[in-house]
């Protein structure tokens with residue numbers, strides 16, 4: 500099937516809407532919430548209300564992470580492959596294109612948009628119909644990471660004990676770095692039913708944020724994305740109804756954990772898209788500054804005949820374009836139900852690195868202006884780094900890619 504390198508035209512309205520929100524709401528509040536860490540951006544409530552009123556539960560015209568991974572019977576925005584074998588651009592592509600625009604505005608504010616959150620992607624991936632109805636549309640955070648388990652998520656120690664008398668699970672452990680953990684309605688917690696049985700026994704549980712056993716320990720102070728809250732929790736005999744376990748309660752030696760991990764095939768292209776959005780903001784602003792300084796970018800002339808700043812800019816743009824196309828490919832594959840673990844990791848690795856690289860080079864090109872708080876360039880350079888860390892670090896993506904290309908298992912290549 501030939502690849503079409505243009506963004507699907509039917510999403511143009513969504514892209515325009517997201518861009519408008521980025522300009523009118525995100526950009527206008529960027530610096531405010533960068534400086535007021537842990538203060539809730541109340542301006543987003545109005546936005547969420549407008550979105551809800553318009554019936555676009557998944558985000559700005561379906562542009563939020565909440566829409567991703569949602570199962571459908573193959574409707575307009577569905578992820579089901581078309582019967583005629585043609586291309587489908589569904590919720591993954593829509594979310595990606597919207598997120599790029601919103602993160603061009605402000606990635607920290609995007610990460611704290613009410614009723615979004617990567618936890619919804621996990622719910623959509625494994626929840627049954629009754630759970631989808633109960634949890635759908637709620638703001639859901641995702642709690643995997645622990646003090647002793649980050650990159651190696653199979654090493655988590657939080658336990659889920661089955662209480663036969665009360666017919667409930669009892670969760671105990673510690674979770675750190677939970678994005679939106681304080682503000683969300685729900686927290687999807689990974690815990691093991693039996694540590695001796697390894698990754699097969701790891702399950703995800705939906706915990707209501709106001710559950711008294713889910714105790715907020717502290718909020719992190721961070722380098723960037725300060726508008727987004729990052730919470731650390733202790734789970735202290737946290738009782739969860741059996742209906743809140745996502746997927747099957749059985750400990751199946753094969754398939755269970757792989758199923759949970761497949762959530763990342765949908766979410767990694769989105770995080771890559773966030774990096775693409777921030778990098779585009781850096782490129783756009785730097786182009787304005789270069790133009791004001793009298794430097795002309797000429798795409799028809801060889802790089803070595805142009806000012807160094809122009810040559811640097813063109814090379815950054817081409818790297819950015821490569822990251823964008825890889826990411827669109829990964830999202831397109833998810834929409835068309837093609838296995839995309841390899842491409843999702845490639846997109847995340849490339850975009851994470853390009854985002855960080857472009858942002859810092861733009862700061863450098865803009866000189867003293869780039870490093871000062873009078874511009875947002877220095878903020879974007881701080882914000883973008885997280886996109887090369889969470890949902891799997893740069894090094895972990897390269898490891899997954901190497902395993903995929905060499906045909907090796909996680910046991911064979913560590």
Ligand SMILES: Cc1cc2nc3c(=O)[nH]c(=O)nc-3n(C[C@H](O)[C@H](O)[C@H](O)COP(=O)(O)OP(=O)(O)OC[C@H]3O[C@@H](n4cnc5c(N)ncnc54)[C@H](O)[C@@H]3O)c2cc1C
Pocket residue numbers: 640641642643644648649650651675676677678679721729885888889890891892893894895898913
């Ligand atoms: C702001 C923020 C928000 C976050 N939000 C969430 C969230 O919502 N939910 C959640 O569950 N987690 C979240 N995280 C956690 C994030 O996913 C982890 O930080 C990340 O997975 C890395 O884990 P770690 O910090 O324990 O580092 P480690 O796993 O200890 O890694 C440290 C370094 O070693 C490298 N490394 C590790 N293993 C290997 C290997 N085998 N080969 C080569 N290099 C390796 C890593 O790439 C990294 O550079 C968040 C983190 C931050 C900072």
